[in-house]
Amino acid sequence: MTSASAMSGNLVESIVKRDGPCLSTELARKLEAQGLTPEAARKRISRGTGGVHRLAGLVFPKGVRFFYHESDYNGERYWTALAHAVSAASPAYGPVLAALRARGGIIPRQHFSIVSGSPILQRGQVASNTVLERLEAVKLVRILDVEGVGECVALGAKGFLGGADIAGLPARLLTEKILLLAVRDWARRLGMASYDKITLRNDGAxxxxxTFNWDLCGPTYLSPMVRYDKARKLQPGFLVCDAVVGEIVDEAAIAAFIRKCRLSAVMRNLPPLMPLLIADRFTREAFRLGKSRGIIMATPYTLFGKDVAIGLATLLQTLSKAAAIAVAKPEVMIELFDRLGQIEGAAGNLRGALFEMLVGHSTHATDGGSIDIGRRFASSDGFKAEIDVLRVKSHESWVYECKGYQPDHMIGAGEVKEWLEKKVPGVYAALRSHDGHASKAIHFEFWTTGSFTAEAVALLDEASKRTRRYTIGYLAGPGVRSYVAKLQVSGLTKMLDEHYFNHPISRFNRKYDATASVDAILASTNLGFDDIAYTALEDLDLEALGDMEDYDEAL
Structure with a gap:
């Protein structure tokens, strides 16, 4: 005779096995539909059964738990149901997954407290670090190390919630950095926040x-935002901003930002905040939702105009397909400097990435072969590295280390020694273990628009003489300029001169040593931007950007 306990267990198991994983509240409703009272349903769920398990490590509000059958574990039905349960029932965990998806499924770990929608520490709320620990514990997210970026948080769930665009991460981060610099410029020029008090996520802390972190933050003394404290001292409000590039942002993706704004607004002692969310595109529903919550919903086009918007969209596309564009359309580099160079701080951030493209184009045009930019390699001993430029021919492989510095920047012996003793041997081993490079002659080159110290040159020369397994070479600023000048691409040498060798900051450092009047220097400086033709972007595929002219109507 079957016991009552076994019958109850069989009922719970049959429901979960038939309908799939679910929250305890949903399971209770299904038991009640079978004629059980709410109390009896609760007791049957709490007893459990052999084939049904309760998810450990993640507790939903009001003690609700997630149940699944062992036959579903780690499969598509399991992950789909868990993601749905998290999104529908947990204000602390749900927004994180949507925010990650909107950012290519991966972010630097240090940005998690910005993206998560949870506070650093706030009474009655789950802290951001705790959210990360719990999501990692149930494998909805994973922690991984990305060469050149560091420790990152990526979507887990065996890929059922979407992949992690690791290859596109550096391009997205640089584009977001330029975008935030543009927002800071906008806020400064309009007096939206104190000129020298605006901080960005790349500034350090x-x-x-x-109780929240943001991509950008600064005090504002605009009349509606200021308050007086008990001592009648003027207290500013704050402009806060988060940014997303490369995706159409929907309602779920803005939930984390809305949560940050809502939880900040209810704190009595906090001054008023002016929230700004900027993204390439919003769905109509997301745009309306954000506006209804008092958030400034902006795009690069509506905030900065068409030139900057196209420049940012092109930058993301260009860096994501750097090798192909470097070979086919090197003039795009010129236009990117031209369109985005007006943003304070942008040129310095563009130099490194665009110098890699310049080296790729120049070496390909001069010596042939196929090129790859930002290629990641790993060897069997755990070594990982990102190759700035890899040029491959039928019988040889060339590896270029690229440093796009100002001409007065000196690369010292320490940097060169680390390259010679760690990166070069590691990359060599990784290439040798790869079928495509196993039998090729391998060459390593260190190129910079700056200079090498005497000690660094001595190290490079010595390594070049003693090394037999591969060759070592290097090229400093004047040599790079001469190499590029031999090409027949209009404007590349001029770009080098204006943005690397003869940039106003470089001339200031060399000629005045930071002692003369800035106004006097600027008065004598001719940037030459009027001579640059706006032609290169006309042929690019900017389909993802959409019709910028009609964007206001689309919203």
Missing amino acids: LPRFG
Whole structure:
């Protein structure tokens, strides 16, 4: 005779096995539909059964738990149901997954407290670090190390929630950095925040207002935002901003930002905040939702105009397909400097990435072969590295280390020694273990628009003489300029001169040593931007950008 306990267990198991994983509240409703009272349903769920398991490590509000049958574990039905349950029932965990998906499924770990929608620490709320620990514990997210970026948080769930665009991460981060510099410029020029008090996430410590981190933050003394404290001292409000590039942002993706704004607004002692969310595109529903919550919903086009918007969209596309564009359309580099160079701080951030493209184009045009930019390699001993430029021919492989510095930047012996003793041997071993490079002659080159110290040159020369397994070479600023000048691409040498060798900051450092009047220097400086033709972007595929002219109507 079957016991009552076994019958109850069989009922719970049959429901979960038939309908799939679910929350305890949903399971209770299904038991009640079978004629059980709410109390009896609760007791049957709490007893459990052999084939049904309760998810450990993640507790939903009001003690709700997630149940699944062992036959579903780690499969598509399991992950789909868990993601749905998290999104529908947990204000602390749900927004994170949507925010990650909107950012290519991967972010630097240090940005998690910005993206998560949860506070650093706030009474009655789950802290951001705790959210990360719990999501990692149930494998909805994973921690991984990305060469050149560091420790990152990526979507897990065996890929059922979407992949992690690791290859596109550096391009997205640089584009977001330029975008945030543009927002800072906008805020400064309009007096939206104190000129020298605006902080960005790349400045060091993450910008903070209240109990949350943001991409950008600064005090504002605009009349509606200021308050007086008990001592009648003027207290500013705060401009806060988060940014997303490369994706159409929907309602789920803005939930984390809305949550940050809502939880900040209810804190009595906090000054008012002016929230700004900027993204390439919003769905109509997301745009309306954000506006209804008092958020400034902006795009690069609506905030900065068509030139900057196209420049940012092109930058993301260009860096994502750097090798192909470097070979086919090198003039795009010129236009990117021209369109985005007006943003304070942008040129310095563009130099490194675009110098890699310049080296790729120049070496390909001069010596042939196929090129790859930002290629990642790993060897069997755990070594990982990103190759700035890899040029491959039928019988040889060339590896270029690229440093796009100002001409007065000196690369020292320490940097060269690390390259010679760690990166070069590691990359060599990784290439040798790869079928495509196993039998090729391998050459390593260190190129910079700056200079090498005497000690660094001595190290390079010595390594070049003693090394037999591969060759070592190097090229400094004047040599790079001469190499590029031999090409028949209009404007490349001029770009080098204007943005690397003869940039106003470089001339200032060399000629005045930071002692003369800035106004006097600027008065004598001819940037030559009027001579640059706006032609290169006309042929690019900017389909993802859409019709910028009609964007206001589309919203």
